[in-house]
Amino acid sequence: MTDTGAAIVGTGLMGRVHAEALARIGVPVVGVVGSSSDRAAASGLGAYYCSFEEMLDDPRVRSVHICSPNHVHHAQAMAAMRAGKHVICEKPLALTPAHASDIVTAANDFGVVNAVCFISRFYPLCQRAARSVRAGDLGSLRLITGSYLQDWLSKDTDTNWRLDPELGGPLRTVSDIGSHWLDLVGFITGQRVESVMADLTTALPERSSTDDIAGILLRFDGGARGVLTLSQVSPGRKNQLAVELSGADASLRWDSENPEQLWTGHRDRPNQLQLRDTGDYPAGHVQGYPDAFKAFFRAVYDAIDADEPPARPDYPTFVDGFEQVLLAEAIAESARLETWVSVQR
Incomplete structure (x- = not known):
């Protein structure tokens, strides 16, 4: 053709x-x-x-x-x-x-x-982190923490179609950026969220119909616990997705504003900072957001x-997209009821 x-x-x-x-x-x-x-x-x-x-x-x-x-x-x-x-x-x-x-x-x-x-799955060091978890390098996962912080809606003069729930949906920060964090964590760990406890806040009163900030507790089906912070009103944070995994044997941390570095933490020996050594460009030639789309x-x-x-x-795939819609539904319900809510699959 x-x-x-x-x-x-x-x-x-x-x-x-x-x-x-x-x-x-x-x-x-x-x-x-x-x-x-x-x-x-x-x-x-x-x-x-x-x-x-x-x-x-x-x-x-x-x-x-x-x-x-x-x-x-x-x-x-x-x-x-x-x-x-x-x-x-x-x-x-x-x-x-x-x-x-x-x-x-x-x-x-x-x-x-x-x-x-x-x-986000396609950053080379996120792929490496997933391989490391699957190889058992961290031991059993105990705690998954992180955040996704932006500042592009931090002023009361900032506006976008996403602020309108008729166009963007009833959840904004959770759906817009929280879904990326949750999908990445699911990809790296191989664990799914079983239940959530969420607190949603609108920092600017004129946006009372959608969320500016979210704090979410997570329970994963592999036994790990999680804590996630989301914000689109944090000055100075342009697009920072940060994930840290604490296992029985080691920890890992990756941050989208420093995508070429993967931190590994140890109890009885020095911590390590690994630089990207695979991808389309040599080490030191930063691969970022457009390159993740290309991959x-x-x-x-x-x-x-x-x-x-x-x-x-x-x-x-669409199955992964469906998963994030189900998670968003549980998060919205938890915030409304102010209690733990199970993800309905």
């Missing part, structure tokens, strides 16, 4: 990130869809469609990247799969567990490659080139 490639739905930041990463791995972008033709034309992303339906009708479009506001993910993913397209969706996969379940079922029924953009898309497009989902995907 010639002259085929991807279409991108959404012309904001994530649409541009997807377009750049696809270009870097040699996947052509056939066209983009915006909220209007004018926005699509002004995006600078190349050829564009006048409507979502026009894009779906184009036989050159093999895969659809959904980078639109959260409230349309369900409808757009379902329509793309019905049209026989492979689908890569930004998170959240959907705003409700029922809609997320619909999407997972449809992906299985249509047999399309499907993925959700939890790209993610490579894995997904290996499956798309085979024209079917692999038996054991090495990338996050």
